[in-house]
Amino acid sequence: xxxxxxxxxxxxxxxxxxxxxxxxxxxxxxxxxxxxxxxxxxxxxxxxxxxxxxxxxxxxxxxxxxxxxxxxxxxxxxxxxxxxxxxxxxxxxxxxxxxxxxxxxxxxxxxxxxxxxxxxxxxxxxxxxxxxxxxxxxxxxxxxxxxxxxxxxxxxxxxxxxxxxxxxxxxxxxxxxxxxxxxxxxxxxxxxxxxxxxxxxxxxxxxxxxxxxxxxxxxxxxxxxxxxxxxxxxxxxxxxxxxxxxxxxxxxxxxxxxxxxxxxxxxxxxxxxxxxxxxxxxxxxxxxxxxx
Numbered sequence: 001x002x003x004x005x006x007x008x009x010x011x012x013x014x015x016x017x018x019x020x021x022x023x024x025x026x027x028x029x030x031x032x033x034x035x036x037x038x039x040x041x042x043x044x045x046x047x048x049x050x051x052x053x054x055x056x057x058x059x060x061x062x063x064x065x066x067x068x069x070x071x072x073x074x075x076x077x078x079x080x081x082x083x084x085x086x087x088x089x090x091x092x093x094x095x096x097x098x099x100x101x102x103x104x105x106x107x108x109x110x111x112x113x114x115x116x117x118x119x120x121x122x123x124x125x126x127x128x129x130x131x132x133x134x135x136x137x138x139x140x141x142x143x144x145x146x147x148x149x150x151x152x153x154x155x156x157x158x159x160x161x162x163x164x165x166x167x168x169x170x171x172x173x174x175x176x177x178x179x180x181x182x183x184x185x186x187x188x189x190x191x192x193x194x195x196x197x198x199x200x201x202x203x204x205x206x207x208x209x210x211x212x213x214x215x216x217x218x219x220x221x222x223x224x225x226x227x228x229x230x231x232x233x234x235x236x237x238x239x240x241x242x243x244x245x246x247x248x249x250x251x252x253x254x255x256x257x258x259x260x261x262x263x264x265x266x267x268x269x270x271x272x273x274x275x276x277x278x279x280x281x282x283x284x285x286x287x288x289x290x291x292x
Contacts, residue, residue, distance in 0.1 A: 025038055025287075026283060037232040039091075039096075071116060080118070099125075100132055112126070132282055137239060137276070144166055178210040184205060206241055217257075219238075242276045243270060252269060
């Protein structure tokens with residue numbers, strides 16, 4: 001036990017067995033710092049206790065913190081994702097951040113990395129300077145009839161009335177245009193209760209772009225039941241949005257824009273075998289260590 005003194009007074013003690021974990025923060029789906037969606041990536045050689053990972057994610061207080069651990073074999077890592085309040089099964093922007101960290105700073109000359117996750121193996125590929133592509137599972141999307149009372153609750157929670165719904169892992173609500181979508185203001189408590197009543201933890205809202213826009217669709221994502229009132233840019237949501245809009249527009253390659261305050265672009269391509277490719281830029285904005 002190390003003892004720290006100032007002017008002869010004991011001010012702190014420190015265990016000689018303190019754990020130090022490298023941590024980086026990346027702005028994912030961002031061309032520049034302070035855009036896109038920030039994610040923390042914590043690296044550990046050993047598996048961490050689940051409760052410790054949850055506490056770290058709460059301390060980082062970002063929409064997602066990724067926990068990365070090397071596995072036997074070249075370019076293989078275990079990956080888990082935590083919001084400040086819960087573990088999630090799939091996260092796009094934190095996977096993009098983890099891929100950027102591995103490919104740029106940990107894996108030498110490799111151009112691709114495989115993450116073993118709760119959603120199966122996920123690959124991240126280098127496609128350009130600070131640009132990466134992820135191969136994710138394509139999520140099923142089906143039309144959904146929502147009771148009128150629930151529609152009214154959602155309208156009250158967001159300040160705008162949806163014009164249609166689809167079910168996927170999360171609820172998808174259609175709005176008539178980009179202006180209506182951008183005008184939404186979320187009441188997290190009310191939206192959380194409305195989603196719980198419908199059996200979902202998250203909500204994608206989506207609409208066609210404004211005339212003259214250079215992207216194919218626009219969206220926002222809310223997950224108050226996971227401690228995220230609004231997520232800046234949500235890669236995993238595009239696993240459902242990409243097939244939905246591909247069917248509407250008759251094209252396999254699309255560009256989505258998530259119209260949060262920070263904003264970000266997600267390139268989408270439907271692949272064979274029920275996969276979707278998501279592409280974006282990633283910028284490292286912080287590097288340091290957690291001392292526990």
